[in-house]
Amino acid sequence: MGEEAMDSRVYGPQTNAVVLNHQEVIELTIHNPNNMPHPLHLHGHAFQIIEYGQADSRFPIPEQFQGVATTRYVNSPVKRDTVSIPEFSYVKMRFCADNPGVWFFHCHLDIHFAMGMAMVFVEAPDVLQETLRVPRSMYEFCHRQDIATAGNAAGNRLLDFSGLQQAPSVVERAVASPTSD
Template sequence: MGEVAMTPRVYGPQTGAVVLKHMEVVEVTIHNPNDMPHPLHLHGHAFQIIEYGLAESPFPIPAEFLNTKTRRYSGYPAKRDTMSIPKYQYIKLRFRADNPGVWFMHCHLDIHFIMGMAMVFVEAPDVLQRTMTVPPQMLDLCKRQGVRTWGNAAGNDGYNFGGLPDPPRIVARPPRATGHI
């Protein structure tokens, strides 16, 4: 994408991409405002868990969680690529953008994944443009399928997203009947 590679918009309206500069230190805070733990996974990196504590929640928080203390780490915080965010808590994680590529962060619970508990980091696309070579076999595969190998998320120039497929829709299921027949 040339000069616009560092612009999140060029990756398409469906991605919500966050573009990171090479070697940038990134901190992300994720709140879990409900009574189910969320196993959060980040591809391409091992992050440091630098803080956790009681989350802000739009829901009533049970009394047994209200005394949760905030914990902050210094020195050598734990490093993981997956962390379960406990009920009614938050975690703050940190990683260095030292692995150019497109990396996905998501909840490992399938229903949460499809509900949007996921995000995309486009890391150092300017570095990728200078250093990455796509193998000819991959280009041939795309060509045989009619998939463009240049341009934005729709295979077009700049911010023209014509031809981009519609985003997936979540269809609500009808409520289950209760009681006995």
């Protein structure tokens, strides 16, 4: 995509892509406004947990979850690639975009992942285009399946997504029925 690789829109509406600049420091504050913990995992990085505490007043907090103290890790932040955000709480995490690539950030609970609790970080695509060499066998593999190897998410120019396969709107489960012979 050349220079357009820095535009998150070229990755398609289904990816929730966020483009990061090389060496950019990213800080995310993630709120969990419900009564179920969320184990969130970031591929390609070990992030620092710099703060956590009770969700802010925008969210109704049941009495048993009120009064949780805020904890800040100033001198030696904890490093992880997965963090479980407790019920009615938040976590502030930080990482450096020092690993060019496409990295997935998602909830480890399958149903939440399927409901869209996920996003994609496209990290330093400008650097990636300069340094990544895709093996010829991968191009051949795509061509045999009639998959485009250039262009946007639909294999087209810029924001032309005609022909892009749409993600299913409802999660469908296959139910296996026992059969007898």
